[in-house]
Amino acid sequence: MTSPTLKFRSIIPYMRGEGGFAFIARGRELASKGHHVVNLSIGQPDVPTPDNVIESAVHWLRDKKYTAYTETPGIPELRQAVADYLNERYGSDVDWREVVVTPGTKGAIFLSLATYLDPGDEIIVPEPSYPAYPEGAKILNAKARFVPLRFEGSDKGFKLDMEAIEEAITPKTKMIVVNNPHNPSGAVFTPREIDELVDIAREHKIMILADEIYDNYVYDGSFKSLISYPDWREFLVYTNGFSKTFSMTGWRLGYIVVRREVAEILSKLAVNIWGCPTSFAQKAAVTALKDPDTWKWVEKISKRYAEMRTLLYNELQGIEGVEAWKSRGAFYLFPRISSLLNKVNMNVDEFVNYIIDNYYLIILPGTAFPDTAGKDYVRFSFATSREAILEGAKRFREAVEDLLSKQS
Numbered sequence: 001m002t003s004p005t006l007k008f009r010s011i012i013p014y015m016r017g018e019g020g021f022a023f024i025a026r027g028r029e030l031a032s033k034g035h036h037v038v039n040l041s042i043g044q045p046d047v048p049t050p051d052n053v054i055e056s057a058v059h060w061l062r063d064k065k066y067t068a069y070t071e072t073p074g075i076p077e078l079r080q081a082v083a084d085y086l087n088e089r090y091g092s093d094v095d096w097r098e099v100v101v102t103p104g105t106k107g108a109i110f111l112s113l114a115t116y117l118d119p120g121d122e123i124i125v126p127e128p129s130y131p132a133y134p135e136g137a138k139i140l141n142a143k144a145r146f147v148p149l150r151f152e153g154s155d156k157g158f159k160l161d162m163e164a165i166e167e168a169i170t171p172k173t174k175m176i177v178v179n180n181p182h183n184p185s186g187a188v189f190t191p192r193e194i195d196e197l198v199d200i201a202r203e204h205k206i207m208i209l210a211d212e213i214y215d216n217y218v219y220d221g222s223f224k225s226l227i228s229y230p231d232w233r234e235f236l237v238y239t240n241g242f243s244k245t246f247s248m249t250g251w252r253l254g255y256i257v258v259r260r261e262v263a264e265i266l267s268k269l270a271v272n273i274w275g276c277p278t279s280f281a282q283k284a285a286v287t288a289l290k291d292p293d294t295w296k297w298v299e300k301i302s303k304r305y306a307e308m309r310t311l312l313y314n315e316l317q318g319i320e321g322v323e324a325w326k327s328r329g330a331f332y333l334f335p336r337i338s339s340l341l342n343k344v345n346m347n348v349d350e351f352v353n354y355i356i357d358n359y360y361l362i363i364l365p366g367t368a369f370p371d372t373a374g375k376d377y378v379r380f381s382f383a384t385s386r387e388a389i390l391e392g393a394k395r396f397r398e399a400v401e402d403l404l405s406k407q408s
């Protein structure tokens with residue numbers, strides 16, 4: 001008889017992990033065996049958290065007043081700092097009581113889904129997608145309806161497909177997810193696209209779950225935050241976090257902004273799940289948002305990544321079968337490689353595994369971003385050094401040439 005410890009919920013065999021985390025582990029394993037690994041898969045800045053933020057955390061730890069539980073939705077000082085950031089930057093009118101601080105933006109995403117989704121409900125997810133939205137829905141016995149982004153070629157890039165989004169709406173649709181700037185495509189949807197999306201939400205009376213975690217990494221074009229609409233309280237669940245902006249991925253801090261009644265409900269759920277976010281990390285996060293030195297640091301890093309984007313984009317030019325679009329935001333390039341895959345007779349997972357095993361270059365297959373739209377793409381991160389990009393692009397070119405030569 002099967003042991004009760006092995007009798008899981010019926011959904012468990014269908015859960016997927018996150019490609020990004022699996023590939024980080026794979027890179028570490030290869031490096032531990034002495035291989036010179038080049039990792040262009042990582043979704044985090046290549047530099048540690050700024051010194052002023054680290055010093056703040058150490059200070060508040062030594063002070064010993066912030067080692068205990070805090071308020072479930074976060075300390076008022078941090079909630080106010082988040083509201084100030086959004087209001088100054090996007091001309092919004094967020095009240096501090098509308099901010100709920102969470103353990104990571106992933107925590108924010110899951111808490112938002114758990115607040116709204118009944119079993120059988122649907123969310124619309126433009127794909128390729130960061131996996132936490134559809135997987136979160138799945139945990140709740142709800143369902144993601146995927147709508148592919150339109151790739152309009154290497155000069156225009158990726159667009160939201162409004163018609164397909166409208167067609168995907170059913171009576172069970174609760175929300176449309178929009179991650180902007182977008183992981184993995186590097187798209188920054190235009191203000192017009194965002195306006196159109198908001199019109200759809202208003203007309204059909206469904207919510208938008210916004211994830212704007214890359215809002216400080218916009219290189220070209222203009223970015224319109226969903227929190228900037230005067231009537232945001234009618235349709236928006238807004239999420240963001242500290243991981244990417246301040247290189248604080250390991251600190252686990254994110255936040256949700258919702259109208260006040262909802263913030264109170266979110267807090268009721270959160271108190272039963274995690275109690276509160278980490279106390280001294282919250283104090284350091286206030287420093288991150290309020291100290292002008294941090295913003296100088298953010299500007300410097302973002303400028304450097306803009307250069308790394310151009311460098312990687314240039315390096316990928318002329319590689320047979322690789323159609324790169326110079327992304328506009330986040331820190332990824334997501335070239336289409338369908339003609340290359342056809343020529344070498346491989347699917348994208350086989351291709352990426354070949355490159356990892358033979359060239360010790362870690363990139364991510366587009367299939368790490370559900371549902372299936374990513375099957376013709378690979379994701380490169382350029383949140384790294386010039387040397388890593390040059391070496392990674394060189395290995396990639398050699399691998400492609402090697403595979404093509406085997407076909408002829």
Ligand SMILES: Cc1ncc(COP(=O)(O)O)c(C=O)c1O
Pocket residue numbers: 043103104105106107130179183211213241242243249253254
């Ligand atoms: C689009 C997107 N949202 C959320 C997250 C998760 O962020 P956090 O570290 O704050 O949980 C990531 C991390 O890669 C991401 O790419």
